[in-house]
Amino acid sequence: MAKFNLNINNRNYSVEAEPNMPLLWVLRDKLGLTGTKYACGEGICGSCTVHIDGNAERSCVLSVKDVEGSSITTIEGLAENPDHPIFKTWIDLEVSQCGYCQPGQIMTLAAMLNKSSSKEEIEREMSTVLCRCGTYHRIRKAVDKLVEEK
Amino acid sequence: MKKKHTRREFIKVVSVSGGGFILATYIPFNNLLAKAGDDPKIFSPSVYLKIDSNGLVTVIVHRSEMGQGVKTALPMLIAEELEVEWEKIVIEQADADSKYGSQSTGGSTSVRRNWEPLRVAGATAREMLLIAAANKWKVDKSDCFAENGFIVNKKTNQKFSYGELVEDASKLPVPQNVKLKDPKDFKIIGKRIHRVDTPEKIYGKAKFGIDVVIPGMFYAALSRCPSFGGKVKSFKADKAKSLPGVIDVVQISNGVAVIADSTWNAFNGRDALEIDWDFGPNASVSTEDIRNEMIKHLDEEGSLFENRGNINSKIEGEKFVEAVYEVPFMAHAPMEPMNCVAKYENGKIELWAPTQNPQNAKSEVAKALGISEDNVTVHVTLMGGGFGRRLVSDFAIEAAEISKASGKAVKLTWTRKEDMKFGFYRPPSMHVLKGSVSSEGRPIKFYHHVIAPSIRQMRFDKNLTAEKSEIKEGTVDLEYQIPNLKITGTLIPTHVPISWWRAVYNSQNPFAVESFIDELAFAAGKDPYQFRKEMLPDDSRLKNVLNIAAAKSGWGTRLAKGKGRGIAISAGYESYCAQVAEVSVVDNKLKVEKFTAVIDCGVVVNPDIVEQQLEGAIAFALSAAMKGEITIKNGGVVQSNFDDFEILTYDEMPVVEVHIVQNNFKVGGVGEVGIAACAPALCNAIFAATGKRIRRLPVRLS
Numbered sequence: 002m003a004k005f006n007l008n009i010n011n012r013n014y015s016v017e018a019e020p021n022m023p024l025l026w027v028l029r030d031k032l033g034l035t036g037t038k039y040a041c042g043e044g045i046c047g048s049c050t051v052h053i054d055g056n057a058e059r060s061c062v063l064s065v066k067d068v069e070g071s072s073i074t075t076i077e078g079l080a081e082n083p084d085h086p087i088f089k090t091w092i093d094l095e096v097s098q099c100g101y102c103q104p105g106q107i108m109t110l111a112a113m114l115n116k117s118s119s120k121e122e123i124e125r126e127m128s129t130v131l132c133r134c135g136t137y138h139r140i141r142k143a144v145d146k147l148v149e150e151k
Numbered sequence: 152m153k154k155k156h157t158r159r160e161f162i163k164v165v166s167v168s169g170g171g172f173i174l175a176t177y178i179p180f181n182n183l184l185a186k187a188g189d190d191p192k193i194f195s196p197s198v199y200l201k202i203d204s205n206g207l208v209t210v211i212v213h214r215s216e217m218g219q220g221v222k223t224a225l226p227m228l229i230a231e232e233l234e235v236e237w238e239k240i241v242i243e244q245a246d247a248d249s250k251y252g253s254q255s256t257g258g259s260t261s262v263r264r265n266w267e268p269l270r271v272a273g274a275t276a277r278e279m280l281l282i283a284a285a286n287k288w289k290v291d292k293s294d295c296f297a298e299n300g301f302i303v304n305k306k307t308n309q310k311f312s313y314g315e316l317v318e319d320a321s322k323l324p325v326p327q328n329v330k331l332k333d334p335k336d337f338k339i340i341g342k343r344i345h346r347v348d349t350p351e352k353i354y355g356k357a358k359f360g361i362d363v364v365i366p367g368m369f370y371a372a373l374s375r376c377p378s379f380g381g382k383v384k385s386f387k388a389d390k391a392k393s394l395p396g397v398i399d400v401v402q403i404s405n406g407v408a409v410i411a412d413s414t415w416n417a418f419n420g421r422d423a424l425e426i427d428w429d430f431g432p433n434a435s436v437s438t439e440d441i442r443n444e445m446i447k448h449l450d451e452e453g454s455l456f457e458n459r460g461n462i463n464s465k466i467e468g469e470k471f472v473e474a475v476y477e478v479p480f481m482a483h484a485p486m487e488p489m490n491c492v493a494k495y496e497n498g499k500i501e502l503w504a505p506t507q508n509p510q511n512a513k514s515e516v517a518k519a520l521g522i523s524e525d526n527v528t529v530h531v532t533l534m535g536g537g538f539g540r541r542l543v544s545d546f547a548i549e550a551a552e553i554s555k556a557s558g559k560a561v562k563l564t565w566t567r568k569e570d571m572k573f574g575f576y577r578p579p580s581m582h583v584l585k586g587s588v589s590s591e592g593r594p595i596k597f598y599h600h601v602i603a604p605s606i607r608q609m610r611f612d613k614n615l616t617a618e619k620s621e622i623k624e625g626t627v628d629l630e631y632q633i634p635n636l637k638i639t640g641t642l643i644p645t646h647v648p649i650s651w652w653r654a655v656y657n658s659q660n661p662f663a664v665e666s667f668i669d670e671l672a673f674a675a676g677k678d679p680y681q682f683r684k685e686m687l688p689d690d691s692r693l694k695n696v697l698n699i700a701a702a703k704s705g706w707g708t709r710l711a712k713g714k715g716r717g718i719a720i721s722a723g724y725e726s727y728c729a730q731v732a733e734v735s736v737v738d739n740k741l742k743v744e745k746f747t748a749v750i751d752c753g754v755v756v757n758p759d760i761v762e763q764q765l766e767g768a769i770a771f772a773l774s775a776a777m778k779g780e781i782t783i784k785n786g787g788v789v790q791s792n793f794d795d796f797e798i799l800t801y802d803e804m805p806v807v808e809v810h811i812v813q814n815n816f817k818v819g820g821v822g823e824v825g826i827a828a829c830a831p832a833l834c835n836a837i838f839a840a841t842g843k844r845i846r847r848l849p850v851r852l853s
Contacts, residue, residue, distance in 0.1 A: 026415040035362035036355020040486045041567045045793045076355030091353045099218025100352025101486040101535025128802035133536045134218045135770020137804035
């Protein structure tokens with residue numbers, strides 16, 4: 002067990018954890034930030050996506066020791082502004098069904114929109130975030146709307 | 152809006168299309184409702200709702216929310232009859248309790264089975280409030296009416312809020328046979344009311360089962376035998392116990408559990424267990440053995456399900472077609488892996504379970520622990536998908552046994568690998584189809600022999616026969632008017648745990664049937680839409696959705712080379728569906744461009760949720776048709792994650808256009824009927840594009 006100083010959602014946290022513990026489990030089990038979801042544990046599905054220094058990264062394959070000193074944003078951080086255009090669009094279009102993958106979908110898209118990624122880049126990235134309920138059709142509508150509004 | 156309502160933590164901000172914002176509050180667990188200092192009188196004429204003297208209306212949802220929208224749709228039924236503003240309702244999730252009637256959330260039943268009881272519950276409460284007000288004013292109740300949470304005196308325009316009437320209404324006898332509203336007066340039913348669970352889900356605030364934390368809780372992981380039917384011979388826990396955070400190791404009926412201070416440490420501890428397994432009697436079984444078991448029966452007749460005319464008669468000039476269809480085992484793979492929180496103390500247990508079947512979890516846990524059901528409390532959490540997987544209570548039993556054995560409150564979390572490998576799978580099946588058409592292109596004969604394991608036989612009744620089993624679902628009572636028809640079935644055993652998967656046998660039989668109907672159409676030289684249409688009676692609701700699907704999809708219009716359209720229909724759950732798939736195949740690469748889906752589900756409660764369910768069903772069924780399959784080796788499942796059990800991705804999702812038939816027929820189910828027509832529509836489109844007939848799923852083009 003070692004102590005790590007993490008900056009999450011612009012707050013400083015000091016946590017004790019095994020150095021190899023994935024950030025996902027630090028967020029969920031140590032800090033109670035359960036909006037970041039566990040689904041595959043191998044970086045395949047994207048449900049656990051957070052922002053590390055503005056980049057969308059999969060917290061299930063990132064060791065806590067490697068994110069010390071980084072600026073980490075979770076879905077709870079993004080939701081500090083509930084009027085964020087992504088949330089408004091997601092509600093308007095009723096994108097979510099079971100909702101479990103949605104934080105990962107939203108965090109992935111938010112990073113791309115912040116960086117003004119191209120449509121092709123967004124297409125590629127969003128295609129790596131899995132949804133079992135099949136909300137893709139509405140995610141696409143939301144993405145198109147948000148890209149257009151930007 | 153958020154600031155205004157900070158008093159409640161679980162506020163929902165939702166909007167109705169074309170209108171302003173509407174608020175609905177949702178409280179996940181009963182105990183959170185109590186507020187310090189409040190001691191309101193409660194009026195609760197039904198188990199499904201209560202109104203307190205502050206005017207707070209609480210609707211209790213007794214079915215499980217797994218993404219299908221019951222937490223919104225069911226309260227809409229009550230709110231409609233109660234004449235209360237949607238935004239004033241608080242929605243509460245029910246614990247497992249027989250007082251609610253069935254809580255089993257499967258079979259597309261939640262809305263259609265509760266359509267009447269919940270409206271009656273709302274109407275009864277409204278009637279009692281009305282009588283209470285009439286009594287206070289000393290007028291006839293016909294001089295009063297209910298509106299927006301008030302009873303209004305028609306003559307004087309005086310009003311009582313529901314809250315003011317709670318005490319008086321509570322003293323009244325519960326009236327029988329209350330009058331329900333005329334559908335033309337519906338204000339809520341039929342509207343695109345926004346889902347109450349969306350905001351908390353997208354803000355990351357929703358509590359799924361996996362997110363539950365209770366005081367003093369530890370984290371557990373379980374090691375199970377890789378071969379189904381195996382068990383622990385012996386184990387060594389020294390290595391596991393030496394790892395960081397590992398607190399305890401206990402053996403339970405289904406394996407060896409590690410308890411730790413975090414999920415991650417529990418996973419690592421579990422991986423370090425040294426277990427000597429008795430792999431059991433099925434340790435050498437593979438997919439091929441199970442396929443061979445089905446193949447063995449291909450030339451047999453099977454038990455008779457349905458028979459008309461004579462399929463053995465000789466008819467001049469008839470043209471024969473024959474084919475064998477096949478679908479594999481399939482996993483549910485909901486995004487949230489199985490999990491459960493359990494706290495055993497002094498002979499009682501409390502569970503927080505993402506379960507579609509809370510009453511079953513309650514009874515199964517009681518049985519497993521040898522305690523009475525009264526000593527089992529099951530709180531139902533949100534679910535990250537269900538699709539039938541969470542109808543089985545295995546994960547709740549495991550958590551309960553671990554808590555009892557360790558004496559600790561635990562959250563058991565399955566890894567994705569375990570979720571893949573230790574599921575209850577959609578059974579495989581093979582289908583022998585034979586048929587003929589006349590020289591004029593009319594159908595003459597249709598024979599279908601389905602060979603599959605029966606879920607009911609494998610799990611509940613070893614003596615169940617094929618003709619009494621559910622494998623006939625989707626094979627019999629076809630509306631097609633074919634003069635000579637014979638439907639048969641054969642049950643095969645399997646050691647692989649099988650269970651209900653979204654649409655169950657309707658995810659299998661209609662694939663074979665609707666693909667083969669296409670083969671007959673081709674043999675008849677007929678357009679597949681026209682061929683179907685001519686076989687359906689005029690007053691058929693299926694024919695209606697078929698016609699609409701053809702019209703809306705541009706059926707018959709020219710498509711570029713390499714593109715094709717396929718059509719298929721399905722009926723079930725008191726609903727009817729037609730789908731047209733449009734695909735392109737370039738260099739053997741399949742792209743599903745578009746699905747046009749038409750559903751007739753009778754009265755529509757919430758069109759937006761119906762559309763969601765159709766879009767979702769198509770994605771779910773396409774995953775099964777195009778991507779993953781579960782295979783067996785050494786008695787266990789080969790696949791372990793979304794890399795070897797692939798599901799549809801964003802870029803692979805077609806455009807989906809949903810059309811809902813407007814009528815006032817009895818309300819039908821919408822979660823599963825959209826599954827059935829998808830695979831055959833897809834494969835019929837592939838045939839139209841390439842001339843290649845797909846008879847085995849998942850689709851392999853090369």
